[in-house]
Amino acid sequence: MNLFAAIRVALTALRVNALRSALAMLGVVIGVSAVIVMVSVTEGASNAIEEQIASFGANLLIIRPGSSAFGGRRGGAGTATFMNDEDVEALRNEIDGIAAVSGEMFGTSTFVADGVNWTTRIQGVHAEYFEARDWFPSSGRSFYSEEVNSGARVILIGQTLAQELYGASDPVGQIVRVGTTPMEIIGVMSAKGESSWGQDQDDVALAPITTVRDRILGYDLGVRDPVFTIYAEIDASADPGLVTADIEDLMRIRRNIQPGAEDDFSVNNLGEFIRARNETESQLGVLLAAAAGISLLVGGIGIMNIMLVSTTERTREIGLRLAVGAKRADIRNQFLIESVVLCFTGGLVGLLIGIGGAAYIESLDQFPIEIQPSVALIAIGASAFVGIFFGFYPAHRASRLDPIEALRFE
Amino acid sequence: MTASLIHCRNLTRIYKMGENEVHALRGVSVDIRRGEYVAIMGPSGSGKSTFMNMIGALDRPTSGTLEIDGERLEAMKPDELAAFRGKRVGFVFQQFNLLPRTAAIDNAALPLVYSGISASERKQRAEARLRQVGLGERMDHHPSQLSGGQQQRVAIARALVNDPAILLADEPTGALDSQTSEEILQIFDQLNHDGMTIILVTHEPDVAAHAKRQIVFRDGEIVEDRT
Ligand SMILES: Nc1ncnc2c1ncn2[C@@H]1O[C@H](COP(=O)(O)OP(=O)(O)OP(=O)(O)O)[C@@H](O)[C@H]1O
Numbered sequence: 184m185n186l187f188a189a190i191r192v193a194l195t196a197l198r199v200n201a202l203r204s205a206l207a208m209l210g211v212v213i214g215v216s217a218v219i220v221m222v223s224v225t226e227g228a229s230n231a232i233e234e235q236i237a238s239f240g241a242n243l244l245i246i247r248p249g250s251s252a253f254g255g256r257r258g259g260a261g262t263a264t265f266m267n268d269e270d271v272e273a274l275r276n277e278i279d280g281i282a283a284v285s286g287e288m289f290g291t292s293t294f295v296a297d298g299v300n301w302t303t304r305i306q307g308v309h310a311e312y313f314e315a316r317d318w319f320p321s322s323g324r325s326f327y328s329e330e331v332n333s334g335a336r337v338i339l340i341g342q343t344l345a346q347e348l349y350g351a352s353d354p355v356g357q358i359v360r361v362g363t364t365p366m367e368i369i370g371v372m373s374a375k376g377e378s379s380w381g382q383d384q385d386d387v388a389l390a391p392i393t394t395v396r397d398r399i400l401g402y403d404l405g406v407r408d409p410v411f412t413i414y415a416e417i418d419a420s421a422d423p424g425l426v427t428a429d430i431e432d433l434m435r436i437r438r439n440i441q442p443g444a445e446d447d448f449s450v451n452n453l454g455e456f457i458r459a460r461n462e463t464e465s466q467l468g469v470l471l472a473a474a475a476g477i478s479l480l481v482g483g484i485g486i487m488n489i490m491l492v493s494t495t496e497r498t499r500e501i502g503l504r505l506a507v508g509a510k511r512a513d514i515r516n517q518f519l520i521e522s523v524v525l526c527f528t529g530g531l532v533g534l535l536i537g538i539g540g541a542a543y544i545e546s547l548d549q550f551p552i553e554i555q556p557s558v559a560l561i562a563i564g565a566s567a568f569v570g571i572f573f574g575f576y577p578a579h580r581a582s583r584l585d586p587i588e589a590l591r592f593e
Numbered sequence: 594m595t596a597s598l599i600h601c602r603n604l605t606r607i608y609k610m611g612e613n614e615v616h617a618l619r620g621v622s623v624d625i626r627r628g629e630y631v632a633i634m635g636p637s638g639s640g641k642s643t644f645m646n647m648i649g650a651l652d653r654p655t656s657g658t659l660e661i662d663g664e665r666l667e668a669m670k671p672d673e674l675a676a677f678r679g680k681r682v683g684f685v686f687q688q689f690n691l692l693p694r695t696a697a698i699d700n701a702a703l704p705l706v707y708s709g710i711s712a713s714e715r716k717q718r719a720e721a722r723l724r725q726v727g728l729g730e731r732m733d734h735h736p737s738q739l740s741g742g743q744q745q746r747v748a749i750a751r752a753l754v755n756d757p758a759i760l761l762a763d764e765p766t767g768a769l770d771s772q773t774s775e776e777i778l779q780i781f782d783q784l785n786h787d788g789m790t791i792i793l794v795t796h797e798p799d800v801a802a803h804a805k806r807q808i809v810f811r812d813g814e815i816v817e818d819r820t
C-alpha cells in the first residue's frame with residue numbers, strides 16, 4: 184500500500200472520530216507549544232547574554248590585584264599591592280596581541296552645574312579605555328593620551344549624568360565643577376543601559392586618570408600612580424589563552440612572585456566568565472525543557488491510549504484487511520501513519536499556539552524572547568517523534584493479530 | 594484425472610485451550626479440482642470453518658500437507674500466507690465484513706490496495722465486479738445505505754476483484770432471508786458456470802443443492818463426499 188493511500192485512510196479514520204481525535208491531540212498541542220515557548224525563552228536568554236558580553240567589550244581581559252575576583256575567595260583584593268601606570272605601560276609595550284589597554288580607578292564625587300547638584304561615580308582612565316571597552320562618545324570626543332599625560336581638566340559624562348545636570352540642552356563645551364575642580368565637558372558617552380545586576384551604567388563620568396587621581400580624589404594609597412583595574416582588549420587575531428598567559432608571566436615578574444608561589448593578582452576573561460554564569464542561568468532552560476518534555480510525554484501517552492482504543496475498536500477491520508492480503512507491515516504502517524498524522528496536526532496547532540504564547544511573553548517585556556523560524560522544524564520533529572514513538576506499540580500490536588480471531592472479534 | 598487445485602492429506606488442527614486440546618480437524622484428506630462447486634455441510638462444531646480457514650490460508654494446519662494451486666501452504670510464514678490470500682483466494686463471510694462509512698467501490702477495491710495496483714486500475718476493476726454482481730448503480734453507497742443482500746453482493750465483488758483461483762464462502766446466506774439467499778446463490782451459480790471454483794459452507798440442504806459436490810463433516814472428519 185503506498186504512502187499516499189495510507190495517509191488518506193488515516194485521515195478518514197481520524198475524521199470519523201473528529202472529537203476524539205481532537206482530544207487525543209490536545210496533549211501534543213500543549214507539549215509542542217511548551218517546547219516552542221521554552222526554545223524562544225532560552226534563545227532569548229542566550230542572546231541577551233551575548234549582548235552583555237558585547238557591552239563589556241568582546242575579548243576583554245580584566246586584571247586586578249588579589250586572587251581570582253570571580254572565584255569564591257575575594258578577600259585578597261584589598262590587601263594586595265595596587266598596580267600602577269607602569270604596569271599599564273609594560274603591558275602595552277611588552278605583550279603582543281593586545282589591541283588596547285587602560286588602567287582604571289574610581290571614586291565618588293559631586294558634580295555641580297548651573298546650581299544643580301548630582302553625586303555619582305567618576306572613573307579615571309587612560310586614553311585607550313574607550314577602545315578597550317568598545318564604548319565611545321555619542322557626541323563630542325574622547326580624550327587623547329597627551330591630555331592624560333598632562334592631567335588636563337577634561338571630562339566625558341554618561342547619558343544619565345547629562346540628563347540630570349543639563350536636561351535637554353547640550354552639555355558639550357560646558358564647564359562642570361567636580362568636587363572643587365572645574366572641568367570642561369568634551370563629550371557625552373553613548374547610552375549603555377543597565378548592567379545585568381541592575382546598575383545604571385550611564386550614571387558616570389570619565390576623565391583622564393591623572394586628573395582624577397591628583398585633583399579630584401587625592402587618595403594616598405601608598406603607591407605611585409595607582410590603578411585599581413587594568414582592562415586589556417585582545418587583538419582579534421591573537422589567541423586569548425596565549426595573551427592571558429603572557430600577561431600572567433609578565434605580572435609575576437613585575438610583582439616579584441617566586442616560582443611556585445600563589446599569584447597576588449588575577450587575569451579574567453569576562454566573556455568566559457559570563458558564559459560560565461550562563462550555565463547557571465541555563466538551569467532555567469533545563470527546567471523549562473523538563474516541563475516541555477513532560478507535557479510531550481503526557482501527550483504521547485494520550486496518543487498511545489487513543490491508538491490502543493482505536494485498534495481494539497477496529498479489530499474486525501484489521502482482521503478483514505489481513506484476510507484480503509494485507510501484510511503485517513501494512514497494518515502496522517496504517518496505524519503508525521494514523522498516529523503520526525494525529526500528532527502532526529497537533530504539532531501544527533501547537534506551533535501556532537507556541538508562537539502566540541512566545542509573542543505574548545515578549546509583549547510583557549519581562550524576559551528576552553527570540554522566536555526563530557527553526558521552531559517550526561522543532562514542532563514537526565517533536566510531533567513526528569511522539570507519533571512514531573508512542574504509536575509504535577499499538578500499531579505493532581495490531582499488526583500481530585491473528586486474522587481469524589480478529590474477524591470473529593465482537 | 595487432471596491435477597487437483599486443492600490437494601490435502603491428513604490435515605489436523607488442534608486448538609490448545611489451557612489444559613484441554615480441541616481436535617477441530619482429525620486427518621482430513623480431500624482433492625478438489627479446478628471449476629468444482631462444493632458444498633460443505635455438517636453439524637455445528639464439526640470443523641467446517643476450520644477447514645475453510647485452512648484452504649483460505651488464514652490458518653495453518655497442526656500437521657498434514659496442504660497444496661493449493663501448486664503451492665505448499667503448511668510451512669508458509671504469516672506474510673507469505675497474506676500474499677497468497679491476497680492473490681489466490683476470495684472470501685465471502687456470513688457477516689459481510691464491509692468497512693463501515695466506506696463506499697461500495699472502495700470496499701470492493703480493498704484487496705487491490707494490498708497488491709500494489711494503481712488507484713485508477715483499482716477503480717476500474719472494482720466497478721466491473723460491482724456491475725457483475727448487479728450493483729452498478731450503487732457504487733458510492735456506504736454499507737449502512739445498502740440492504741443485507743446488497744452488502745453481500747459488495748462482499749462478493751470484493752472477493753472476486755483479485756481474480757482468485759477459489760471463492761470461499763462460509764455460510765454466505767446465513768444472515769439473509771430465503772428470497773435474497775436465492776439471488777446470491779444465482780450469482781454463485783453463474784460464477785461457477787463461468788469457471789470459478791467455489792466452496793461454500795451451509796447448514797441448509799437446498800443451498801447445498803446448488804453445488805455439484807457435497808462434503809459432510811462430523812467431529813473433524815469427512816464422513817460423506819458425494820457428487
Ligand atoms: N480459536 C479457537 N480456539 C479453540 N477452539 C476452537 C477455535 N476455533 C474453533 N474451535 C473449535 O473447533 C471446533 C470446530 O470449529 P469450527 O468453527 O470449525 O466449527 P463449524 O463446523 O464451523 O461450526 P459452525 O457450523 O457452528 O460454524 C469446535 O469445537 C470449536 O469449538
Ligand SMILES: [Mg+2]
Pocket residue numbers: 641642643763
Ligand atoms: Mg463455522
